[in-house]
Amino acid sequence: MEQISQHACHGGTLTYCRHVSETLGCDMRFTVYVPPHPEGEILPAVTYLAGLTCTEDNFTTKAGAYRLAAELGLMLIAPDTSPRGDDVPDDEAWDFGKGAGFYLDATESPWDRNFRMESYITGELNDLITAHFPVDRARQGIFGHSMGGHGALTLYLRHPDLYKSVSAFAPIVAPTECPWGHKAFAGYLGENRDAWAEHDACILMRRSSRAAARPTILIDQGLDDPFLEAQLKPDLFGEACFAVGQKLNMRRHKAYDHGYFFIQSFMEDHLRHHKAILRDD
Numbered sequence: 001m002e003q004i005s006q007h008a009c010h011g012g013t014l015t016y017c018r019h020v021s022e023t024l025g026c027d028m029r030f031t032v033y034v035p036p037h038p039e040g041e042i043l044p045a046v047t048y049l050a051g052l053t054c055t056e057d058n059f060t061t062k063a064g065a066y067r068l069a070a071e072l073g074l075m076l077i078a079p080d081t082s083p084r085g086d087d088v089p090d091d092e093a094w095d096f097g098k099g100a101g102f103y104l105d106a107t108e109s110p111w112d113r114n115f116r117m118e119s120y121i122t123g124e125l126n127d128l129i130t131a132h133f134p135v136d137r138a139r140q141g142i143f144g145h146s147m148g149g150h151g152a153l154t155l156y157l158r159h160p161d162l163y164k165s166v167s168a169f170a171p172i173v174a175p176t177e178c179p180w181g182h183k184a185f186a187g188y189l190g191e192n193r194d195a196w197a198e199h200d201a202c203i204l205m206r207r208s209s210r211a212a213a214r215p216t217i218l219i220d221q222g223l224d225d226p227f228l229e230a231q232l233k234p235d236l237f238g239e240a241c242f243a244v245g246q247k248l249n250m251r252r253h254k255a256y257d258h259g260y261f262f263i264q265s266f267m268e269d270h271l272r273h274h275k276a277i278l279r280d281d
């Protein structure tokens, strides 16, 4: 792993990193914020998954998360949204290919060689961060925005031993029922709908048997979000949670759109949500 740059930030350090990913077959970048902490202490960590067209830098520069992360003693990890580089296949559209990895492992050619973001985030990246930063592997959470909200919800539901807390801003909750999801899943997973179902937060929630034992899930959604009706459909997730007894705090906010001004407005509540669940008992 190569350290690209390191910056003092609210008493802690923000590090931009680059490494050769074996899982994705390309160079990848990510950032890690380490809050001020006593020497030798290991810390709870929350991974943020960004949305379509984003890199590791959108959250890092626009979410306004680090002042409170410093106060709460939370590590924050911001990966990229897809494999990168000239050798990685791409699509002309902004909602498929690079910048649109959808946090799953593709099975269709030519995407299956590089587009393995689920294995990358939950495996290789997690191991790399544990090796280089003071993270408590047993106290990790995940959150995200839009496509990254889909990633956070599905990786949380698919990897319960890894992630203990989850929240999302304007998530895609039912990719099997919206145009972004149809396009991505058909491209990455082919036409097998059983494979699609494995990456749909609503279906995973309805199938889950441990909902009552899980902590509350926090979701914020702006009501002036242009993607709300056609792509995001948060009510479907509300119905799925209700059906299985999952506690859900879904908040709808008048006037807020889909962007990072919305995200930074509610960031504090998300960090406090994760800290409360990841507390050191």
Ligand SMILES: N[C@@H](CCC(=O)N[C@@H](CS)C(=O)NCC(=O)O)C(=O)O
Pocket (backbone or CB within 6 Å): 050, 051, 052, 053, 054, 058, 062, 094, 145, 146, 147, 258, 259, 260
């Ligand atoms: N294709 C449009 C929309 C893309 C979009 O809204 N992406 C969201 C995630 S779904 C985002 O976070 N964009 C980057 C940003 O706001 O910093 C664009 O590039 O303007």
